[in-house]
Amino acid sequence: MAMRPLLAITVLGLSSVLSAAEGGFFHFPDASELWEVLTLRNYNTRLVVGSTSLLGLASGVIGSFLLLRKRSLMGDTLSHACLPGICIMYLVMTGLGGSGKSLPGLLFGATVTGLLGVWLVMLIRNTTRMKDDSAMGIILSVFYGFGVVLLSVIKGLPDSSAAGLESYIYGKVGSMVLQDFFLIASVTGVVLVASCFLLKEFTLLCFDDAYAGILGWNTHVLDLVLLALVTAVTVIGLQAVGLILIIAFLITPAAAARFWTDDLRIMLFLAGAIGGFSGWFGSSISALTPRLSAGALIVLMAALVFLFSMFFGKTRGVVVRLRSQRRLHRKVGRQHLLRALYELLEEQAGDRFGEFPSNAPVRISSLQAKRSWTPGRLRRLIRQAQKEDHLERSGGETVQLSEPGFGEAARTTRNHRLWETYLITHADVAPQHVDRDADRVEHVLGPELVRQLEEKLARDGKPLVSLPSPHLITPGGAGI
Amino acid sequence: MIQTPSRPDVDSLPTPPEVPTHSPEMPLAIDDLTVAYHNKPVLWDIDLDIPEGKLVGIVGPNGAGKSTLMKACLDLVPKASGRVMVYGKPYKRQRSLVGYVPQRESVDWDYPISALDVVTMGTYGRIGLFRPVRKLHRDTAMNALEHVGIGHLAKRQISQLSGGQQQRVFLARALAQDARLYFMDEPFAAVDASTERAIIDLLHELKDQGKTCLVVHHDLSTVAQYFDWVVLLNMRVVKAGPTEDVFTRENLHATYGGRLALLEEAGQALRDAGR
Numbered sequence: 001m002a003m004r005p006l007l008a009i010t011v012l013g014l015s016s017v018l019s020a021a022e023g024g025f026f027h028f029p030d031a032s033e034l035w036e037v038l039t040l041r042n043y044n045t046r047l048v049v050g051s052t053s054l055l056g057l058a059s060g061v062i063g064s065f066l067l068l069r070k071r072s073l074m075g076d077t078l079s080h081a082c083l084p085g086i087c088i089m090y091l092v093m094t095g096l097g098g099s100g101k102s103l104p105g106l107l108f109g110a111t112v113t114g115l116l117g118v119w120l121v122m123l124i125r126n127t128t129r130m131k132d133d134s135a136m137g138i139i140l141s142v143f144y145g146f147g148v149v150l151l152s153v154i155k156g157l158p159d160s161s162a163a164g165l166e167s168y169i170y171g172k173v174g175s176m177v178l179q180d181f182f183l184i185a186s187v188t189g190v191v192l193v194a195s196c197f198l199l200k201e202f203t204l205l206c207f208d209d210a211y212a213g214i215l216g217w218n219t220h221v222l223d224l225v226l227l228a229l230v231t232a233v234t235v236i237g238l239q240a241v242g243l244i245l246i247i248a249f250l251i252t253p254a255a256a257a258r259f260w261t262d263d264l265r266i267m268l269f270l271a272g273a274i275g276g277f278s279g280w281f282g283s284s285i286s287a288l289t290p291r292l293s294a295g296a297l298i299v300l301m302a303a304l305v306f307l308f309s310m311f312f313g314k315t316r317g318v319v320v321r322l323r324s325q326r327r328l329h330r331k332v333g334r335q336h337l338l339r340a341l342y343e344l345l346e347e348q349a350g351d352r353f354g355e356f357p358s359n360a361p362v363r364i365s366s367l368q369a370k371r372s373w374t375p376g377r378l379r380r381l382i383r384q385a386q387k388e389d390h391l392e393r394s395g396g397e398t399v400q401l402s403e404p405g406f407g408e409a410a411r412t413t414r415n416h417r418l419w420e421t422y423l424i425t426h427a428d429v430a431p432q433h434v435d436r437d438a439d440r441v442e443h444v445l446g447p448e449l450v451r452q453l454e455e456k457l458a459r460d461g462k463p464l465v466s467l468p469s470p471h472l473i474t475p476g477g478a479g480i
Numbered sequence: 481m482i483q484t485p486s487r488p489d490v491d492s493l494p495t496p497p498e499v500p501t502h503s504p505e506m507p508l509a510i511d512d513l514t515v516a517y518h519n520k521p522v523l524w525d526i527d528l529d530i531p532e533g534k535l536v537g538i539v540g541p542n543g544a545g546k547s548t549l550m551k552a553c554l555d556l557v558p559k560a561s562g563r564v565m566v567y568g569k570p571y572k573r574q575r576s577l578v579g580y581v582p583q584r585e586s587v588d589w590d591y592p593i594s595a596l597d598v599v600t601m602g603t604y605g606r607i608g609l610f611r612p613v614r615k616l617h618r619d620t621a622m623n624a625l626e627h628v629g630i631g632h633l634a635k636r637q638i639s640q641l642s643g644g645q646q647q648r649v650f651l652a653r654a655l656a657q658d659a660r661l662y663f664m665d666e667p668f669a670a671v672d673a674s675t676e677r678a679i680i681d682l683l684h685e686l687k688d689q690g691k692t693c694l695v696v697h698h699d700l701s702t703v704a705q706y707f708d709w710v711v712l713l714n715m716r717v718v719k720a721g722p723t724e725d726v727f728t729r730e731n732l733h734a735t736y737g738g739r740l741a742l743l744e745e746a747g748q749a750l751r752d753a754g755r
Contacts, residue, residue: 068591197610204601208587210556211653215605216575262637264592 037287045287048173051184052240052279052298056249058188059233060275061195063250064257064268066230068206073133074118074227076247077140079234081117083147083243085109086168087154101164103180107235110168114231117143171242171295173283180239187232194229195268202226203264241295248299249275256306259313278302330384337381338390338409339416340370341401359406361398418453425457506568507532507661507692508553513562515545515552522548524716526562530709533690535683537697537707537723541736544714546696547583550663554580566661576605579659581650583666589639595649596634599625602656624652629678644675651682662686662693669698680706703727 040046066075089109094100117139124135151165167175195202201222204212209219230250237246257270282298311318341362349357368378382399385391390405401409506529513526523545530536538546551557553564555571566574579602599621600613607617625631628648633641638649647667654662667679683693683706694711697703703710703723710726712718712735719731 070588200601200604200607200613201609203593203597204604207591207593207598208582208601210551210582210586211580211601213556214554214575214578214580216572217609258592262592263594264597267592 033288037284042287044174044176045284047178047181048176048240048287048294049280049283051176051181052173052283052294053276054184054188054279055233055237055240056253056275056277056279056298056302057272058184058191058275059237059246059249060253060257060271060273061268062191062226062229062233063252063275064254064264064271065195065202065206065226067251067254067258068264069223069226072247072251073136074121075230075234075250077117077121077136077143078114078231079238079243079246080140080147081143082110082114082235082238083168084143084150085111085113085116086165086238087147087150088113090154090165091150103239106168107238110235110238111231113143114234115227118227167242168238169242169244170293171238171240171245173240173286173294174290176239180236184236184240187236191229191233194225198222198225199265199268241298245295245299249278249302252299252302252306253278256302256309256313259309259316262315274302274305278305333377333381334385334388334390335412336371337367337378337385338401338405339413340367341391341399342406342409342413344370345401356410359401361394361400364397364399367399415450418450418457421457422453505532506530507566508694509565509568510553511563511565513549513552513564514560515548515557516560517557521560522715523552526717528711528717528720530692530694532692533687534692534709535687535707536692536694536709536711537703538694538711538713539697539700539703539735540713540718544735546713547665549713550580550665550694550696554578554663577660579654579657579662581654581662581664581667584643584647584650584669589641589646591638593638594635595630595638595641595645596621596625598638598649599652599656602653602658605657620658621652621656624655625649627655628652628682642672644671647671647675648678651679655682660691662691664693664695666696666698668695668702700732 036042037045040049063075066072086106086109089105090100092109093102093105098105121132121135121139124130124139125132154165164172164175201212201217204215204217205219205222205226209223212219212222233250234243234246237249241249253271253275254267256274257267260270261267278298278301282301283294285301286292286294286297309317312320314320342357344362344366345357345360348360348362364378364382367373368375373381382391382393385405386393389402390408392400392402394400508528508530510526510528513523513528514521515523526549538549540546548557552559553571564571566577571578596618600618602624603613603617603620607613622631622634625634628651630641630645630648630652633645638646641649651664651667654664668676671679683695686693695707697706704727708723709721710723711720712726712731714735714737718735719726
């Protein structure tokens with residue numbers, strides 16, 4: 001998943017929080033202020049928190065499709081390409097004698113150059129052999145650079161009131177008015193309704209666009225609808241989060257939601273919730289500490305949720321994966337120990353083919369010689385097996401299998417040999433290599449597979465009661 | 481060439497004499513098809529008529545344009561020239577009659593969706609835009625999944641399926657489409673023996689229902705056994721016709737010409753096929 005961009009975004013967010021905080025220390029709120037913000041008493045707080053939560057909801061939902069369509073960076077190009085449009089519209093509007101800061105006018109300009117940037121990327125991709133990412137990198141930086149140049153031109157103008165334009169880069173929620181709230185609310189409404197009605201269309205488009213074409217759908221139009229929705233969210237988000245950080249708001253909630261589920265519908269729901277929560281929480285903190293930039297705080301909230309999801313996510317989180325790996329590792333260790341013990345018992349019993357060996361104490365030192373275990377690892381394995389009631393320690397230097405342990409050991413050994421025999425007879429693996437190969441797979445053999453192996457080998461007339469090893473058992477032969 | 485007018489009663493009329501090559505019953509008729517990538521032709525002047533109810537193997541060396549032929553028929557890559565008729569009418573108007581099984585690697589299997597959801601996509605064309613998926617459609621999809629023997633995996637996320645199971649999901653999706661003409665792009669690539677068996681059974685079942693299947697196939701040793709009609713392709717149609725007439729040593733030479741290793745393989749295949 002897009003880890004590096006996300007990391008970069010987090011760093012950007014942090015630095016813009018710090019740049020906003022410089023020149024003054026954190027102002028720690030007291031209880032009454034906290035109460036005021038959390039209960040949304042203040043009109044302005046209500047407006048800002050409401051707007052950013054809705055924005056988060058919309059961007060989480062539409063961002064999920066953007067992520068699944070593998071167009072994350074396209075959103076970034078789009079938002080950066082908005083800057084020249086804002087500046088040009090400001091110049092045009094002041095030139096015509098109007099107020100340069102009329103919001104609809106500025107957002108219109110942003111939309112036009114934003115889409116122009118995306119169109120150029122597609123043009124470059126379709127007419128040259130340049131790859132997507134290089135095309136996007138070029139367009140993104142050229143448009144943004146052009147916007148910055150225009151911005152400094154505007155600043156140099158006499159009687160300029162252009163100071164506010166910079167807020168579109170980092171976002172500034174303080175200047176929001178009721179009109180903005182209604183704009184955000186209506187765009188959110190459109191995004192949610194469109195996502196409901198186009199759920200199956202977008203699902204298929206993002207999964208297999210060629211197949212969508214086979215069904216007779218116009219995938220270009222569908223892509224355009226998706227792009228239009230992303231553009232709408234980006235443009236209305238410029239004011240609150242700023243054009244640099246809006247991409248984080250689009251992608252982070254979706255990426256975080258992906259760690260929790262394998263179902264697209266649940267992912268959409270979660271991403272919307274995470275986005276909304278980040279918007280609500282981030283802007284609340286910002287209301288308490290007015291020096292901190294709300295946009296950056298919102299993005300950092302989303303990043304926190306992302307980090308948490310990355311580690312603790314239920315279906316694909318790092319912890320879940322590590323834990324299942326660890327569980328397998330333990331199981332492998334336990335089975336190796338039991339099999340080593342069983343094979344030692346067989347050696348002690350001598351070559352009595354077709355019978356189970358009798359259970360007897362085994363010296364730890366001979367176990368040690370059996371596999372390439374370190375003494376520490378062997379001690380840990382024995383302790384673990386004792387805990388699981390597979391093993392009893394009789395005296396200082398000997399161990400003995402318990403009744404359930406003996407059954408488990410016999411079963412494990414048998415599985416190992418079934419698999420080995422199968423490899424030799426059906427997969428043409430040389431006997432001297434087979435032990436190692438079998439070692440890896442036997443631990444994950446399910447009952448169904450074991451049954452199939454038995455059937456297959458029984459058909460070949462292999463003895464199955466107590467299967468002898470198909471190769472010579474050498475001490476310390478196979479390590480883990 | 482004169483195109484037949486699109487009145488609904490046209491199917492009941494006898495074939496007009498101006499169109500001698502294709503009868504309207506022909507599931508697939510390709511005329512003068514040429515496809516070029518970056519001005520370099522990959523398919524030259526393809527003329528092909530596929531009769532109904534056949535299992536058709538499309539065979540040729542790597543880079544012969546086998547997949548491109550399918551994609552050009554399905555409007556997935558632009559045609560430089562030529563036209564494709566499905567049951568007597570242009571493909572665009574006959575989409576509902578055509579099913580497609582793409583190559584397995586063409587999609588990202590790490591997508592948050594279940595096997596059943598993918599198969600349900602086969603019914604999306606019938607559902608239409610903006611309309612929700614109903615129980616009826618999910619039932620159709622479930623039947624298709626059971627048909628290919630993996631009904632018990634319906635709820636499983638698609639990345640947790642084996643390669644063969646993923647291939648079966650794609651086949652089930654095409655089944656759910658309920659088409660009359662199927663395009664299958666290397667369905668046998670890297671599947672286990674039981675899946676291969678299942679696909680063969682499915683192909684014969686479709687054939688028995690009078691359906692036509694075009695299958696891109698790599699394994700020369702099984703061509704004679706699996707298909708009753710063969711298209712030998714190498715940027716142009718080298719030969720097309722019933723397997724016993726077309727799948728011969730000379731024709732394979734012409735198709736794989738110049739590539740000695742492959743020629744050896746082809747010769748072996750012919751010996752194996754008992755010719």
